[in-house]
Amino acid sequence: MNTVQESDQVVQRRANLEELKKLGVEPYPRRFEIDAPVDAIVAQHGSKSGEELEAAQPRTRTAGRILSIRSFGKANFLVISDGRARVQVYIRQDSLPERDFKIYKLLDFGDWIGVEGRLFRTKTNELTIWASKLEFLAKCLLPLPEKWHGLQDVEIRYRQRYLDLIVNPDARTVFEVRSRVIAAMREFLSERGFLEVETPMMQPIAGGALARPFVTHHNALDMRLFMRIAPELYLKRLTVGGIERVFEINRNFRNEGISTQHNPEFTMLEFYRAYADYNDLMTLTEEMLPFVAQKAIGGTEVTFNGQPISFTPPFRRLSLREGARAAASRRLGVDVPAESLRSREKAAELASKLHVPIESGMGAGKITAEVFEALCEEELVQPTFVYDFPTEVSPLSKQKPDDPDTVERFELYAGGFELANAFSELNDPVEQRRRFEEQLASRAGGDEEAHAMDEDYVRALEFGMPPAGGEGVGIDRLVMLLTGSPSIRDVILFPLMRPK
RNA sequence: GGGCCGCUAGCUCAAUUGGCAGAGCAGCAGACUCUUAAUCUGCGGGUUCUCGGUUCGAUUCCGAGGCGGCUCACCA
Numbered sequence: 001m002n003t004v005q006e007s008d009q010v011v012q013r014r015a016n017l018e019e020l021k022k023l024g025v026e027p028y029p030r031r032f033e034i035d036a037p038v039d040a041i042v043a044q045h046g047s048k049s050g051e052e053l054e055a056a057q058p059r060t061r062t063a064g065r066i067l068s069i070r071s072f073g074k075a076n077f078l079v080i081s082d083g084r085a086r087v088q089v090y091i092r093q094d095s096l097p098e099r100d101f102k103i104y105k106l107l108d109f110g111d112w113i114g115v116e117g118r119l120f121r122t123k124t125n126e127l128t129i130w131a132s133k134l135e136f137l138a139k140c141l142l143p144l145p146e147k148w149h150g151l152q153d154v155e156i157r158y159r160q161r162y163l164d165l166i167v168n169p170d171a172r173t174v175f176e177v178r179s180r181v182i183a184a185m186r187e188f189l190s191e192r193g194f195l196e197v198e199t200p201m202m203q204p205i206a207g208g209a210l211a212r213p214f215v216t217h218h219n220a221l222d223m224r225l226f227m228r229i230a231p232e233l234y235l236k237r238l239t240v241g242g243i244e245r246v247f248e249i250n251r252n253f254r255n256e257g258i259s260t261q262h263n264p265e266f267t268m269l270e271f272y273r274a275y276a277d278y279n280d281l282m283t284l285t286e287e288m289l290p291f292v293a294q295k296a297i298g299g300t301e302v303t304f305n306g307q308p309i310s311f312t313p314p315f316r317r318l319s320l321r322e323g324a325r326a327a328a329s330r331r332l333g334v335d336v337p338a339e340s341l342r343s344r345e346k347a348a349e350l351a352s353k354l355h356v357p358i359e360s361g362m363g364a365g366k367i368t369a370e371v372f373e374a375l376c377e378e379e380l381v382q383p384t385f386v387y388d389f390p391t392e393v394s395p396l397s398k399q400k401p402d403d404p405d406t407v408e409r410f411e412l413y414a415g416g417f418e419l420a421n422a423f424s425e426l427n428d429p430v431e432q433r434r435r436f437e438e439q440l441a442s443r444a445g446g447d448e449e450a451h452a453m454d455e456d457y458v459r460a461l462e463f464g465m466p467p468a469g470g471e472g473v474g475i476d477r478l479v480m481l482l483t484g485s486p487s488i489r490d491v492i493l494f495p496l497m498r499p500k
Numbered sequence: 501g502g503g504c505c506g507c508u509a510g511c512u513c514a515a516u517u518g519g520c521a522g523a524g525c526a527g528c529a530g531a532c533u534c535u536u537a538a539u540c541u542g543c544g545g546g547u548u549c550u551c552g553g554u555u556c557g558a559u560u561c562c563g564a565g566g567c568g569g570c571u572c573a574c575c576a
Contacts, residue, residue: 008545009510009527068536075533092533109526123534143510146525148537152512155568167511211575256575257501266576357573411576418576449575474576487569500567 009143016106017139023102025136032114032137035061039085041119042127050121060129062087063114063137065166066107068147076104077128080113083165083172088128089115100134109147110140110166154489159500161493174491177296178479182249184295185269185473188288194245194271199234201227201251207457208232208396210449211254214264227253231270232396232470233457236425239272239468240460247271249475260487261417264496267475276469277398277424278408282385285412285420285471286313289383289478297482304415304481307381315383315412320372323386327375328354341368342405361445365390365405380413389423395435395451397423412473415481422471429461 017027036044041060045053064080064087074093079086091104095117107113114135122128145151150167157164157171164171186196204223206213208230216225231248238246249269258264273280293300293311300311321341329336331354340346347367351358356374358367368390380386387410391399397407409423426432435451436458442450479491489495 007510007527012527070535070538071532072535072538073532075535077535077538079536088536090534094533122536124536126534126536128534143526146511146537148525149512153507153568155507156511158568209576252576254575257573259575260570262575268576421576472576477576498567 007143010141013108013139013141013143016108017141019106020103020136020139023099023106025103027136028138029135032063032135033061034063034114035059037084038062038064038080038082038087041087041129042085045119046127048127050125053120058119059117060119061114061116062129063112063135065140066109066111066113067166069107069109078107078113080115084176088122088126089117090120090122090128090130091134092130095130096132096134100131103134103136107136108140110142110144112137112140155497158489158495159497174479174483174485175493177483178475178491180296181292181479181482182267182475184292185249185288185475187295188291189245189247189271192245194247194273195243197235197238197243197246197248198250199228199231199238199248201253203228203234205452205454207451207454208234209252209254210393210395210451212256212448214253214255229254230268230472232472233454235270235272236465236468236470237457237460239274239425240463240465244274244466245272258496260489261477263476263488263492266488266492269473269475270470272425272468272470274466274468277467278387278410278422278469281422281469281471282315282317282387282410285385285422285473286315292478293482302481303484304381305486307415309382309415309481311383311414315385317385317387318376318380319388320386320390321368321388321406323376324368324372328371331375341371347371361442361447363390363392365392369393377413377418378416381416383412383414383419385410385412391435392438394423395439396426396432398426398428399431415477417477418474419477419481420471420473422469425465425468425470427461427465427467429458432461433458 020027041062045058064082066078067081067086068079070077076091078089078091080089093101114137115129115131116133117129117131120128120130145163145167151157151163190196202216202225204225206226206229209232211229213226213229216227217223218225230252231250235246235248247269249267251265252268253265255264256262289311290300290313302309321338324341325336325338328350336350340350342364344364344367347364348358351367351371354371354375356371358370362370388400388406389397389409391405391407394407394409397409400406400408407423411418412420426435436453439451440453443452476488476491479485480488483491485491
């Protein structure tokens with residue numbers, strides 16, 4: 001596609017453009033005044049009968065891209081679109097100036113035009129603009145995909161999203177839902193006193209999550225920088241600074257695999273609320289997601305991969321250790337005692353029986369998490385709070401008062417994948433330093449995703465961070481669920497692709 | 501990274517056992533002043549992803565590579 005072949009169709013379109021110039025038509029004019037975009041015309045007049053239109057004779061002036069041309073010689077029908085809605089245009093030789101009809105004759109499927117005329121209904125009851133003026137707005141020099149089958153090739157849909165948007169109306173719908181999801185989250189949080197902020201995307205230490213970062217370099221400072229894997233540590237510094245309710249909606253970057261659920265850059269909502277713990281956040285989440293779903297798609301029931309999913313609260317709650325224990329019991333046909341997941345030896349033995357692969361550096365907590373993911377994750381189709389995680393896999397979460405091996409953390413699962421992650425934030429600087437040091441030991445042991453030490457963050461905690469609950473919500477995945485999109489690439493306009 | 505599948509006209513897809521590469525839509529010429537996947541008549545359009553091999557002959561068989569999809573692994 002890098003070298004555009006001058007196919008006969010392109011030659012023809014270029015010739016039509018030259019003919020327009022000969023008519024004195026500016027091929028790329030500056031502006032065109034419209035009364036209303038196409039979708040507004042349809043919204044305003046779409047339900048009116050032919051008689052009503054005949055009586056009112058509403059005139060309009062609008063513009064759009066030509067999506068089809070049906071020609072009868074002296075009477076012709078175009079369909080134009082503003083990307084959201086479509087309306088028919090009636091081009092009748094005796095109804096518009098000679099120059100405008102000459103322009104019509106040189107139009108191609110895909111060109112942009114402006115039209116002025118009165119609205120009426122045809123004999124087949126189609127809402128139509130009876131054109132009295134026609135302006136040429138821009139040329140489409142390349143042939144577009146066909147109208148009936150649309151564009152099926154997913155590779156072209158992702159690489160040339162504009163084509164997808166032109167010919168597949170559903171593509172536009174997905175991104176409108178996405179936009180409403182984000183707007184609804186802002187509304188929900190703003191109403192509750194949360195302040196929206198922006199924190200660094202380029203960070204000297206990539207913290208706040210367990211993942212491999214992208215590395216970059218600042219020339220003037222001769223400084224290695226990481227694209228952020230999470231905003232977490234900066235947002236918590238802001239709670240130290242006294243911003244009791246804070247949130248950010250922005251991109252994170254993780255240098256890891258690509259799949260139907262993973263894109264190297266993805267969008268997260270992350271928010272922190274002082275004086276709240278993870279139980280409060282479960283309640284808040286049960287309010288927020290139905291609110292967002294209602295605003296974005298007008299309801300809380302969706303279908304994903306053929307399965308109905310309900311965002312009507314309350315959501316199911318499942319302890320991670322109990323979930324892992326129960327699933328292991330079912331799988332093995334024996335009653336696995338809870339203690340089996342508490343010591344490294346017993347947990348490793350259990351994992352082995354279950355054929356869950358583990359590595360030498362993993363402790364009982366990490367192994368428990370592995371068992372849970374292997375046995376339970378796919379079955380979590382309805383929204384489910386999986387709560388109380390092993391401390392070992394949660395370096396930034398606060399322990400439960402009666403159990404130092406367990407932290408107050410939950411992940412919300414839906415559709416078989418993780419949708420949100422939240423915890424009571426660890427705000428004890430001494431314990432935080434100890435956790436970082438544990439992570440450094442894992443890192444020394446070869447775990448590239450282990451957390452690095454962040455001295456400034458520990459110092460911030462030493463100034464005193466209020467008790468707080470924090471949560472991250474994967475926007476892309478939420479949009480997947482709400483739009484029934486099986487791949488994350490369907491909800492990201494320009495997903496990362498290998499260059500051709 | 502592994503496995504499986506795909507790549508043919510602008511788009512959507514065919515092509516028998518290895519035997520002149522086809523259709524629909526789109527395009528071009530013509531007819532048509534209410535059509536809507538408009539219709540009718542005629543016409544043009546190909547690096548069959550790339551490179552190499554086997555063969556008289558390759559879209560087809562073999563090998564290598566490219567890009568993509570699904571999936572497993574990893575992760576959110």
